[in-house]
Amino acid sequence: MKNISTDVLIIGGGPGGLLAGITTAQYWPGKKITMVRMEKNALVPCGIPYIFGTLGGLEKDMLPGTEQLHAMGIKLIIGRVTAIKPQERVAILDNGDHISYERLVLSTGSEPFVPPIPGRNLEGVFTIHKNYSYQNKLFREIIPGMKKLVIIGGGFIGVEFAEEIEKRGVEVHIVEKMDHLLATVFDREIYLPVEEYLADRNIHIHCRSSVETILPADDPTKVGGVQLMGGEIIGADAVLIAIGVRPRKELAQEAGLRLGRRGAVLVDGFQRTLDYLNIFSVGDCAQKQDFFTRREGGALLASQAAAEGRIAGMNMYSLQLLRQNGGSVAVYAGMVGDLAFGAAGMTATQARQAGFSILVGEARSLDHYPPAMPGSHEVYCRLVFTRESMRLLGGQILGGATTGELANEIGFLIQNRVTAAEIAGFQTCMHPRLTASAHPITEATGSALQQHLHTRATFH
């Protein structure tokens, strides 16, 4: 047993921990920073579906951060923290070593949620882990022989994994308990075309359904299929469970930190835990608040974790009031084939559920012009505004290569708290090979402003 001393201790090496470490090193030179993570190698989580199709395998440069950590003088310990003692400011490692700290960052992340479905432990049932060795085993042992896959959960991971694995000639089924795929993130104008695309690729979609039992094969240790609610049986030699993740809460819970309903650590706008000003938490294990309502909400995203890591790092030793977490806006993007979909903020459905009275503006265009310009892709833009104050609540894009950055534009506008009238007056660029001839966000805003006008008795 050794006694190790550090100024800043970061537990976990995902995007949140990584950015907390890097940002702390940038803002607080001279502070000794130590990161403890369980694996020598780490994965970019959102790249995982592509290992199995487009990329054709795991490669060294999917392992981010390690070199950057070394370059910035951050000490890396491969190991597991088994306990933290907030009063003594000490963390204990699985090898018995004690690490004393001034500041602690809990970025323990999340793990796939596996519901108690009978058969979930059969060989061939798997989840999407950020763990390198798990994915490596999956890629080398399970995927090559796969002929028929059932995916439980029709969210981003389920949809993108389905498309990638179908490219290998595997018959793919998606089972989703909601009425539609991606229905928590998009309105029907977006998810219907995505479902159509998947159906055209011969991906079988089973909505308003769930897997009641995972069935064994002739070899009773292996998966042979699933039985759906209602009795239907789908034969399968593999089952992917992708219905979401849960925060890794054990360390925080045992240390007596207050947790939210789903087990995430409660934090303030600077990512400090509510219990200790010197303990921060960032990423999937930290509680999220919705940007608009400040209620529990928001999405567990690598990009969100990175933003939180930067905020923690900047505020590590003194608060910078400008640099705080304003709440989760949930900026997303996904893609199947050449059809991309992105979103930021609330969908119309979510906004109504949260209690907003709304107006929706829409625009359809091409992402190049004139229409004969090669490589043009249709873009659909859908913006949600509050009905009276016309504040931007959210937006969705269905389009091509620019979809991710269009979602980021909507995200920036939301985070700047703009109104429709402001957007309508904003300048944008136009270029035949790079943009639409009229900006989709400006156009959709115009359509919302027109409705706003026409719902009023008089305009003057």
Next chain:
Amino acid sequence: MKNISTDVLIIGGGPGGLLAGITTAQYWPGKKITMVRMEKNALVPCGIPYIFGTLGGLEKDMLPGTEQLHAMGIKLIIGRVTAIKPQERVAILDNGDHISYERLVLSTGSEPFVPPIPGRNLEGVFTIHKNYSYQNKLFREIIPGMKKLVIIGGGFIGVEFAEEIEKRGVEVHIVEKMDHLLATVFDREIYLPVEEYLADRNIHIHCRSSVETILPADDPTKVGGVQLMGGEIIGADAVLIAIGVRPRKELAQEAGLRLGRRGAVLVDGFQRTLDYLNIFSVGDCAQKQDFFTRREGGALLASQAAAEGRIAGMNMYSLQLLRQNGGSVAVYAGMVGDLAFGAAGMTATQARQAGFSILVGEARSLDHYPPAMPGSHEVYCRLVFTRESMRLLGGQILGGATTGELANEIGFLIQNRVTAAEIAGFQTCMHPRLTASAHPITEATGSALQQHLHTRATFH
């Protein structure tokens, strides 16, 4: 001679006039709107270089707006306004008709500036006009036999035209009087790679030079070449003059409206002329102010004209304080081959010239991740901040397909008057096929914040 009466009269059918008409129709239902333009057909101006290469010709759907005007009940008159009488609220057409109006929008646009170079009237010397019949003649009569072209002016039009025309096997020379191509819009980190690309395509670049004389061919009515400052002669059978445009000021000038130094109509933040509250001016013929300094400045862009047209339309019959022109941000994008370049706001050079003390943040990444993801393109992001307050002054992007929307993101952030600290805390999306693994704008902001920190004696 007829007497025609309208509520809103729009002179000119380019992007500014078009959006003024459409927006007025949307916001002020019941008002009679009339547009007078000179040509039956109009062109999307920024699509013009592509007529001669990628698109292989003019096509009907490059003529925007006419159908939309009809659909919105806007009356279109093909003709020329020869005079306006602000006191009588009347415009006079070339056929003698009088049009009386309540509100007038001057959107007469601009025309290519042709300096008094000897030989400028030779056959084979041309400019880039938005005029359909002129471009059509150019495309059908001049381009097909062209073997050697000299382009005078190394701005956006010169550069993009050079690349398109070179695809037809024409030997192309660009003559630019500044030290580099595109040097008024970009810093060297952007324009050097663009110059390299053009040189690799065998486009001949002559900087710090100018054309003294355009020389005749054996047939003395036709172009045979140019003589540069210093005496060098370049043989050529065509010369494109692309050194900028000048506002079409005659109508406004003769009506006694006040003009700026370069002949543009002086307007307020709602695009109303300083002389008459019921006369608006938008687009290339309207004076621009720089967003930051409020001095004369800004660029003549179709997208800027469109934004001004919308602002005029929204404020046509009563002012909406939120909807005004905050000054020109100049959001641009261009592309040669697969190398795109975009900008918004000030370059470092422009900011220093305007009197700002600045910091520059930079980031380099790929627009997909991990690096093996197919179709990845390098992205360079360069952001300019005020040194003390760290307000965003401008940004430049060198990249691939997402460059235009990244420039729009920078444009939105500038127009929202954000500081580096705010950007650093903003959430963005990440997706392997759609974005970089760390957002270029966030990363470049981080690099600027770090410098800001290190230029201070203490941080606490």
